[in-house]
Amino acid sequence: ILKKFGKGKKKVLKEGGRAVIYQRVSSKEQEDGFSPETQTERCYDWAEKHNFIVVKCFEGEHESAKSDMNRKRFNQMLKFVMDKKNKIDAVIVYNTSRFSRTGSFSVVEELKKRGITIFSATSSYDARTDTGEYIQGIELLGAKLDNRTKAKAVIDNSTRALKSGRWVQKAPKGYDMVTTKTNQTITVNKTGELISKAFKMKADEKQAVMQQFKNN
Numbered sequence: 698i699l700k701k702f703g704k705g706k707k708k709v710l711k712e713g714g715r716a717v718i719y720q721r722v723s724s725k726e727q728e729d730g731f732s733p734e735t736q737t738e739r740c741y742d743w744a745e746k747h748n749f750i751v752v753k754c755f756e757g758e759h760e761s762a763k764s765d766m767n768r769k770r771f772n773q774m775l776k777f778v779m780d781k782k783n784k785i786d787a788v789i790v791y792n793t794s795r796f797s798r799t800g801s802f803s804v805v806e807e808l809k810k811r812g813i814t815i816f817s818a819t820s821s822y823d824a825r826t827d828t829g830e831y832i833q834g835i836e837l838l839g840a841k842l843d844n845r846t847k848a849k850a851v852i853d854n855s856t857r858a859l860k861s862g863r864w865v866q867k868a869p870k871g872y873d874m875v876t877t878k879t880n881q882t883i884t885v886n887k888t889g890e891l892i893s894k895a896f897k898m899k900a901d902e903k904q905a906v907m908q909q910f911k912n913n
Contacts, residue, residue: 713748714786716816719774720756721795736791743818744789752785753777775804778813785813792819793836802837 718740722733737756744751755774778785788808790796796805796815805815814824815833822829858865863881868874871889875882885893 711786713750715752715784716744716749716787716789717774717778717785718744718751718754718756718789719771719796720754720791721768721770736795739791740789740818743816747816749787749789751789752783778808779811787814787816789816789818792817793833794840802834805833805837 718737720733720736720740722736733756737754740754741751743749755770755777774788777783778788788796793815808815816824817833817836820832820836822832824830824833863876864874864883868883871885871892873884873886
């Protein structure tokens with residue numbers, strides 16, 4: 698009786714199930730050779746190895762928004778997996794940072810309550826275990842710290858560029874801008890010339906009306 702009591706109820710992890718793949722690559726990462734196809738292929742291989750059936754793949758979009766909730770593709774994925782009729786058991790990502798750059802513990806926890814687990818195709822832990830949950834939490838914190846560090850670097854670089862007289866945003870309508878590491882050139886284009894003529898015509902018209910008013 699004591700042995701039976703001591704053993705308790707062993708938790709049995711479900712093998713396989715229905716899953717979706719979520720793939721995200723920022724435009725900068727793709728420029729550096731981080732292939733979206735590599736992510737997707739690795740996720741499919743992981744799903745096959747662990748007996749998951751991939752029912753949908755959310756891929757092919759560059760999502761670099763500061764907030765996870767501002768990522769269109771991310772929200773489409775969440776809506777799909779939370780729909781009970783789709784019976785999703787897992788979301789497979791290349792690694793945890795691909796799921797969330799801001800460390801969205803709340804989203805992960807909400808999915809977990811619905812029986813949906815986030816699996817990293819490049820990690821060996823099972824996020825449904827206590828140890829796996831802990832490691833995943835560390836990875837989310839790492840993604841959050843990395844995101845904040847990059848954001849600070851962008852702010853610092855932008856501030857330095859502004860102080861040196863460089864324009865850091867998209868050129869206003871009517872201007873063309875060419876920026877290199879050492880130089881920046883802003884020139885008026887054809888649209889800008891038309892805008893300038895329109896303003897001058899308006900100013901001349903106003904001046905003529907004022908002159909006529911004075912004469913009267």
